[in-house]
Amino acid sequence: MIQKKVKSKKLKQHINNFLKKDIYKNKKIECCQICGGKNYIKHGSYKGIQRYKCKDCGKTFSNMTNSLWSYSKKDLDIWVKFIELMIKRKSLRFCAKKLKISVTTAFYWRHKILNGLKIDSVPKKLEGDIHINKTIIVENFKGCRNIMTTKRSNIWVIAAKGNEDSMLVMPAFKHCWMRGIFYEKVYSRIEKGSYIIPYNDRYITAVAKEHNKKLIKERKEDDRVKFIIMNIIKWFSPFKGIATKYLEEYLSFFILFNLDRKIDYVDIICYLSFGNRFIRTKEIGL
Structure with a gap:
């Protein structure tokens, strides 16, 4: 029997290292994470994480470079716990x-x-039965300093869902309906032959009528889109107000809770561990 006591701080460090190894052990590096060059070699390892050196730019990188927690001084297990709490929509405090x-x-x-x-949340195409609705959210200046106006604009949020297990919910335009922007951001993603099912909006209904000229289909409603305003209000309530400049990001998070597939914090951690997810603190809110 081992009698030696293991210090909790040392154990925590080992758990953190195991987490990193497990997440990144199967990651495939296809190019330099700094310059995009494909001329690189293995360059040792650090805390069990494989490192590489690019022969083009001369810089080193690892399996963790450009992941969400790149350059973070906090342990990965704290990030994992934070994501779990975030999914439960706990307050920042x-x-x-x-x-x-x-x-x-x-x-x-x-x-x-x-x-x-947010990076990959918006589907590139919508096909099948396309349910489209809109809701209007009043502009919110929460957290903003030196506000120069007291007038708050109406933000048009468009929601659209096809047969794929994905959903488009985005702030499309301000003040009033803008047909050109709608066609650019939403209608351009709709595949030919798809059938548009509009809800509660004369502008979207007009677009649907024009699109569905030669299509006759039985209408089946989708409550996630039909009642989008109530769904958004209910889901946003724990956050106690969301600044308009962050609205698109929060809507991307909202989408995850409105899909057919079940997603837990482990899935989100794996998703955020790969690809170029890194953003500098000073870039947030710009």
Whole structure:
């Protein structure tokens, strides 16, 4: 029997290293994460993570480069716990207290995660039965300083869902309906032969009528799109107001809770671990 006591701090470090190894052990490197060059060699390892050196730019990188937590001084297990709390929509103060980090750190972590989720959240195409609706959200200046106006614009949020297990929910335009922007951001993704099912909006209904000229189909409603305004209000309520400049990121997060497939924090961690998900703190909110 081993009698030696293991210090909790050392054990925590080992758990963190095992987490990194497990997440990145099967990651395939296809090019330099700095310059994109394909002329690179293995360059040792650091804490079990494989490192590489690019012969084109001369810089080194690893399996973790450009992942969400690149350059973070906090252990990966804290990030994992934060993502779990974020999925439960806990407040920043609750997360900060629970994980012993500052509220400012919790704020930037939340937005780094939201930005990482936003990158691939919008489907490139919509096909089959396309359900489209809109809701209007009043502009929110939460967290903004030196506000020069008291007038708040109407933000048109368009929701669209086809047969694929994905959903498009985005702030499309301000003030009023803009047909050109709608065609660019939404209609351009709709495949030919698809059938548009509009909800509660005369402009979208007009687009659907023109699109469905020679198509006759039985209408089946989708409550996720039909009641989009109630779904958004209910889901947003724990956040106690969302600044308009971050609205697109929060809507990307909202989409995950409105898909048929079940997603937990482990899936999100794996998703955020690969690809170029990194964003610098100073770029948040620009």
